[in-house]
Amino acid sequence: MIMSPAPSSGSEPHREWWRGAVIYQIYPRSFADTTGDGIGDLNGIIAHLNHVASLGVDAVWISPFYPSPMKDFGYDVADYCGVDPAFGTLADFDRLVEKAHGLGLKIIVDQVWSHTSDQHAWFKASRQDRTNPYADWYVWADAKADGSPPNNWQSVFGGPGWTWDARRGQYYQHNFLPEQPQMNGRHPAVQEALLAVGRFWLDRGVDGFRLDAVNFMINDPSLRDNPPLPPGGKRTRPFDFQDKLYNQSHPDILAFLTRVRALTDAYPGDRFTVAEVGGDHAAREMKAYTAGDRHLNSAYGFLYLYADKLTADRVKTGAAMWPGAPGEGWPSWTFSNHDAPRAVSRWAEGRDERALAEMLMLLLVSLRGNVFVYYGEELGLPQGQVPFERLVDPEAIANWPRTLGRDGARTPMPWKADAPFAGFSTVEPWLPIDARHPALAVETQEANAKSMLHATRRLLALRRAHPALRLGDMTMQATEPLLVFSRDGGDERLLAVFNLGHEAHAWAAPEGYAVIDAVNMGKAGNLPPLGGVLLRRATT
Template sequence: MTETANARRWWHGATIYQIYPRSFADSNGDGIGDLPGITAHLDHVASLGVEAMWLSPFFTSPMKDFGYDVANYCNVDPIFGTLADFDALIARAHALGLKIIIDQVWSHTSDEHPWFVESRSSRTNPKADWYVWADAKPDGSPPSNWQSVFGGPAWTWDARRGQYYLHNFLKEQPQLHGHNAELQEALLDTARFWLDRGVDGFRLDAINFAMHDPELRDNPPMPSNGKTRTRPFDFQRKLYNQGHPDIPAFLERVRALLDSYDGDRFTVAEIGGDDATREMKLFCAGDTRLNTAYGFDFLYAPELSPRILRDAIEPWDDGSPWPSWAFENHDAPRAVSRWLPAGADADAFGRIKMLLLACLRGNIFLYNGEELGLPQVEIAFEDLQDPEAIANWPLTLSRDGARTPMPWATDADNLGFGAGKPWLPAGEAHRPLAVDRQEGDARSLLNFTRHVLRLRNAHPALRSGSMTIVEASDAILAFERELEGQRLLCVFNLSNDEATFAASADWRVIETIGDVDGDRFGPFAARVAIRDEA
């Protein structure tokens, strides 16, 4: 399908708002956000001008990895509410014109999932091959040298079967055997369950881990790049425990299922790793696989620089599949804390970051609180919940600092998150950035976010057009967006110093932030101009 034809689909160029349910709003005072809390604040989400929401996992789970260890794919964990609460959320969201996208975690489950309980009980039970099991080497060591993302070997011995099982993350997250046809059908059944309840699409978590090399070949070492490596996982090229060439065939089954439903259902993959760009393009190739994918190009980037942006964007500017971009999410420290240069103005930086995101080609994701310009919260070791941060303290930046409660009310207890003590401490630096204070300030980042999303949605070239980079220097990123004769020139000074960019006079300015005077751009200044072609 052509880019112009795709532009008529609701998701093409859409802005998707990620909600981390534990941290969004607590309706019952137990300190944990829940589905009724989300429903109560959907007017805020709709007011931003986004098309859809992505909900991180709310399924039944022992919460060893806060919902990404699923124990029942087809139910709501009691800490988040009930299926009736989910149905009410869907109904309210749809009434507000919002689509609902939910996570599907299909590379692993919790070790408390009934499938795994049965699988580990013997080598001959009906689900014996639904997870990745392997015999020890003759010396008793693990079957391969594969390492877990969260540290240590990716294999754990299980005396019940007298074998090792694979886990690419926590040992409590055993790896599903994605090659197994019966398992694939069971996963598709879970998708049908939620599609029948009215969800509009899925984010497929860590889907490049869905299948492994059946020969269990050792991964080769990763050449050192001079960076500090805090995990054994970082010492290997992950050739054999992710990115298996059989994954696209399964994704075609997923796409066919979603296409069988009315309403233009949507799929986005999360793809991390050393070969992410190639895998994203492969998983989204043509019209029979996923709609789009996003990676970690910006989530762990050390700075927001023109060259980093160019290197991430250019591979997608050749008529490739449709990309998606996120500057923040639940797995990465808040962008303003990662990227703000020393001594720079946080508000000015937050504005250029938001305008830049709104001008990129592809779908864009906003993480809850990003519209407020929230900084990372420093979490004391004794308050940490994130298993990765605890295991690698203090060298791994804690994900908890980006998962703190959403600040709704400046003067309320727990910043309006809920009546009980929150599962993570509320950030005191978030108090002056709370929703109620920014609502009343016409110049706030919250209201600027609404403005730039209106700008994006009002110009087809911004929402769905092609993109050509004009300049990516030390300070200036400039690119053109074009669709059906509408052309826009977007120029950003991403430095805290003055810079220059010369453009012809036949561009009509439609947006300016910061100090822009002719060819001169002040720190974190930007300009968007339009030229309508005859």
């Protein structure tokens, strides 16, 4: 039985809406197409916001929809204050915000402030010569005496992190594609321009920002070479061989983040900021970027997103990163997103994907912090199969077949099993529909009370019903052979128990605890593989 929280006494201290929230991520190209071009759009999101609200989430994060050449599918922004025609118009966005707010949903948008598209007006001006007003808005450097790049920095997408530009007779730096030149984030005019962008969207009613690749925003002004990493680890790119000490993670980033926080705090309604932080020093940086009350509200990294296996030790590591010390920021967690293969496929290891999807949802809602649900997770979608000839993601193409790539995590949302292209579009979509996905369509699962969709609604409701899940402390109890942790908050003590393995283990509910919810349970006295249970200690 799901228990409702006690009514407010009216004297409770202020609590930010985002603390402990469930946030649903939409990748707009893949959500719903209303124009018949095979690409999802803002009106497609509007048309299905009722579905999103029905899940019981608090907010929606929308990946970039700004004007872009789409070399990196929106993360190469050509105009920070517009909407790409493929997605609609600013008026469509305004309608989206209005409908979302009417449904009780907050709207969070991506801010890609580390780099722009090479088609952005700022970069077009910057590359003209070395003396124009935008000349120093990007990271430029002279060649070495032999004509080679200024240093050894590598691109995330493979190859040197520098590209020669004949007009200026210099190299420009890029941490990603050559079409994504790196901004000079320490330049005062650049900071002012980016804050003006934030103000533009806040004035349109957005409730927060997800800051993309924020630890790349400012680099070492001396352009020192990165040292090599010690041998070992997974290495599919030259980027993986270096300790990125100098092209990311510069201490000056912190001062800019205080300016971002001051901006969002100037608006009513607890505007929310969350940083994406990847890399070898992500744990340290996430803590720094969210410390105290002058930096960002939250941060998430890739602890789970790039993990080949889900283990109890990994959950223990995450809990240890954010123990709840005074002055510590607030964590966010996600198992899947647009940058990583879907967790159901990464972690199944031959086990039942449907059972795994339900256990993962219960585990996710049981973690301390905010949780992100990626579109399609509520359906238990596995990673889409995309043949090489249909790949469009530059990372997937460059690393094929060594990695699953990102395209398979971005395939279209299935809405109707018996409609053309699973109801996503009336024409062939930009990425193919996986043959397994129509059977998992929203309409089909709505009609089945035992579906993953109904299970998702039930499990997400636990966050609202139990304050200990949303705001309580998290204490690890055991990690082998079962994952066991408690969540304590207010007058509630909950116990979460999961079997992440491949064999059943003996287990019985401890005395004094009653089951609130459970997934994939077997006979009394044991916990099957992928079994999970949430219990509440009886009050005396």
